[in-house]
Amino acid sequence: MNIHEYQAKEIFRKHGIPIPPGEIAITAEEAESIAMSYGGTVVVKAQVHAGGRGKAGGVKLAKTPEEAKKVARDILKLKIKDLPVQKVLVTPAADIATEAYAGIIVDRASKKAVFMVSPAGGIDIEEVAAKTPDKILRHAVDPRYGLQGFEAMQLGFFLYKDVKQARAAAKILQQLYAAFVASGASLAEINPLVTTPTGEVIALDAKMVVDDNELDRLPEIAALRDESSEERSEVAAREANLTFIKLDGNVGCVVNGAGLAMATMDLVKYYGGEPANFLDIGGSSNPEKVVNALRIITSDPNVKAILFNIFGGITRTDDVANGIVTAIKENPLKVPLVIRLTGTNEEIALKILTENGLSAMTDMDEAVKKAVALATGSKVA
Amino acid sequence: MNIHEYQAKEIFRKHGIPIPPGEIAITAEEAESIAMSYGGTVVVKAQVHAGGRGKAGGVKLAKTPEEAKKVARDILKLKIKDLPVQKVLVTPAADIATEAYAGIIVDRASKKAVFMVSPAGGIDIEEVAAKTPDKILRHAVDPRYGLQGFEAMQLGFFLYKDVKQARAAAKILQQLYAAFVASGASLAEINPLVTTPTGEVIALDAKMVVDDNELDRLPEIAALRDESSEERSEVAAREANLTFIKLDGNVGCVVNGAGLAMATMDLVKYYGGEPANFLDIGGSSNPEKVVNALRIITSDPNVKAILFNIFGGITRTDDVANGIVTAIKENPLKVPLVIRLTGTNEEIALKILTENGLSAMTDMDEAVKKAVALATGSKVA
């Protein structure tokens, strides 16, 4: 789950990381009055779950409250990577001497949380990694001991020669690690971590991604979810307990199991179609899920054909058949439907479908070919 | 450092352990009014740094506020193991179904914090260990992982057959471990841990000993020290940065180093005397420390002779000699003094002492023999 910069900053602040103040505005007028209360130059920053905000015009300086109002109005009209900006963060502009980078991610190779720090901050860290890899220091944290003082100091000295700044950075990194663990994060980032002309070390930006699997035990983190900034169909899918990712193709896919769902999409492409989505109805065979899945897929006007690919194991194919029948009775389909079923209770499923004027296939490749042909209007081979 | 029951209870409560309410009284009248506010039967418990309070008459039931006043008055007059009772804890009496024991200590053999739990609670756990060792389950906690849920459940099931009570106990044990670690404790104990007739599991008593070495980084724990309940000479010694333990003998000992101090005491005994104290002036050779050491020792009327035993390594013997001279000038001694010095700057030290009318020996055994003879009035061999 993504959270906004202002939310991540609040979490970082609670763990002691020095961060300048800031307030959220949802209108240009609010931005103006916040800017007025701070006095001096402010930064207005789009709060949206997308990287590259700066390049997209989502981060602007404003020298006066009037200017803050104007830039806030502009930013609030933006769409960044398809996501509309609905909130801006207004924060006093800081005097910056140097910009560094500090982040943590969960690393699958080392099976640990890994710090990455770089004295080259303020820009995309992947760019730094590609161009000047020696400017990045990586450090895997042993979860049994946490980030030790001496480890934090090694990272601190990589960022700053001055011992006071190295110590300040070390402290911030330990606080960042504490925030990361306490929030069940899979990523936590400060970019840039800056020094001021008077030598202080402070965090100017904050980013955090939370492991969805943690949300059940961290209700206060789960409450940070901002559904208004997510794709609507994906919100609906999550509420229906489905894993759904919208794509741009024309063949809607309903599959049980993530691996099979990906393989089905790949096969759609292989046979000349384009998948309209990733959708995993999961292991449990609840007819309700099938109904919800069809509702979400049919709401996409690009979808020209729908393909079910169900390999019954735990999933009972008769449950899926019942779900399809129910859904179609409620909302007759406007696009053709191809069903592939095999496995647990296959015979019962076929009977249910036939009795309701539907048919099903058992071979995956054949089913995909047919769905692609129907979607693209070409002939079935 | 010992802390009182009521202080330990406050810490345990903060970590979520269920503990009945309670308030502190320093007069019988206060105890009465607390009892009145609770209504019903209360328990009045001496708050003193000594075990065996119950046997010493320091814990009493009172059915009415008047009775609470009476027993509080009695208890506030008590001395338990030489320590005067200055506070009582007044707490509503609980209905008890069963009594168990739960404690943690730092164990030197396993080099870990070790839990001990027993369904035979309410009595001295060393007695249980001696008589029915199979009624105790020990469990060493890996500090890298803390007390895991399953480990806590194993301990919980050892205490209770009922799964709800086992779970409640497991939760309490995890909270107890958290309190133990957060407080820098070397011992934390609930005795008894009781079940009520309705099946709840609650802690009726609380004991905690804090590692002195933790106090510098835990100011809020350090603030719990109750100097009024400690031996006065030991408080003075601590303030002077000396390690001092009062004993009942007649030869006062001033030594540098804990091992040598013990060996000196042993030698006093070996030659027929009794050491009046353990006193380690430590490694640094500050004359001020010697002055303070002499002040503390001479305040004990039992001391009939004073023995210095200094092996100069880091400790400079001339510093010690200067300290002795200064102290004696300020407060002339009323008892004989034997000085043994050897090591760093020995010649200078001897010169200082001689110039001030004092003498010194270099052999430890000879010095001890002489001090014992002077203290006991027997002839020097």
Added chain:
Amino acid sequence: MSIFVDKNTRLLVQGITGRDGSFHAKQMIEYGTQVVGGVTPGKGGQKFEEKVPIFNTVAEAVKQTGANATVIYVPPMFAADAMMEAADARIPFIVCITEGVPVLDMTRVYLYVREKGSRLLGPNCPGLISPGESKVGIIPGRICTPGPIGLVSRSGTLTYEVVYQMTRAKMGQTTCVGIGGDPINGTNFIDCLEAFEKDAKTTAVVMIGEIGGTDEQDAAKFVKEKMTKPVVGFIAGQTAPPGRRMGHAGAIISGSAGTAAEKMQAFEENGVGVAKRPIDVVDLLKRAMR
């Protein structure tokens, strides 16, 4: 022969009285797996299906039954504790089916299990099956048949699809292992390839990967450097967009790393036959085993 589980596997089921645990315990017993005990705190002393003794703790269960493997069906927030309990009880082989275990839990569990000397399979995996010998987890028994092929996969139903095609083509399996779709898991491709290489009865291996991470690339190198037996593979997720988790927590392309294309290339470069479609695995195997 087979890897990890066989006729001598004496299995515990942690969470045996839960919805999933009880369902699959029955299925495993029907298949012929020796289910020697179950664990559900508070139900110690009872019996599952009037046969299998239930215990309050894993330690007790191991002591009473001599179990040498365990399979875990407990809710995600308790799965880490269950894995560690099993490792602490010195069970040498631990299979965790549970999906949704927090990844930070797994950073601790991984080290703990390793310290205790156990092997962990999963979490978020379908388990494994040595056809005709023992089934541990949720892989449907009827789609498998004994034979000489080893199979290892990050996926569940996709594996079923491939195994089903193999069985229909009369290519039986020594063991089918689902290592699971999480970013941090106990057993990886290389662990399984190593075991299949050592297993006398296995003559060829199928490896089914997906986007995310570098496990398949590392495995491909291992095949080239250390294996004598032919290996063929399939990668799911050629059409997956970057930066999105495709159902499995570990199935994500980060930046430009972990794509299907790069994994398929690694396969090719290291002599692992690349199936373009799941069904192609069968033909590749036939060719490889000639």
Added chain:
Amino acid sequence: MSIFVDKNTRLLVQGITGRDGSFHAKQMIEYGTQVVGGVTPGKGGQKFEEKVPIFNTVAEAVKQTGANATVIYVPPMFAADAMMEAADARIPFIVCITEGVPVLDMTRVYLYVREKGSRLLGPNCPGLISPGESKVGIIPGRICTPGPIGLVSRSGTLTYEVVYQMTRAKMGQTTCVGIGGDPINGTNFIDCLEAFEKDAKTTAVVMIGEIGGTDEQDAAKFVKEKMTKPVVGFIAGQTAPPGRRMGHAGAIISGSAGTAAEKMQAFEENGVGVAKRPIDVVDLLKRAMR
């Protein structure tokens, strides 16, 4: 010969610019110890006494100097971190002089150092000296002389007293090791006895214990079961009251356990000569070595 440190010991001093660190660094250099570097964060690049390079981190110091031992003089609240930093930098021998390290810190440090494969001596110890070869810590060099006796002790000045008597009696030492007075320390009696048993030049060993714990009892058993060389011992604290910490954090009789009497009995029962007074060690040694 000697144990743990010798002429080839290349020593770092952590906290070399502090009050204690700088004082003892000078003493060690004077004695002839190869002090190859010091560590004080923020003073990297400077030199100690115009000779010894100072580094910001231990890792850097090890990389630049090839140090194979370190001695720690940092305040108690930073000592755990210093020990772990040294272990993380793979220094094989770590000596921590600092007194007052919280015991819960040591529960973690002990495991960490062991995982990294280093040996830790201390904390709260005087260090060790191999007379004529290398002195690491604070034991005064002039009271020692080379010879065939190994000495291991929980105490500081009491050790000096005994070594001084030995030196006066012309009984030189291979190595004198102070293991420290804390309840949890890195190296115990048995570790040292084992090393002395293996050391070709050591012909007899002195063991100086004190009240608290069971280290001396375990060591006595070890002497009986595993040692061929004679061992004599002294125990301090025969007059110590129960339940009180006698200066050293580890010197405490708990209930009725850890008394001097029980330790002396264990010595006697296992063939360790028992000195009643410190001075008796010399006579016992003479008799043992006849």
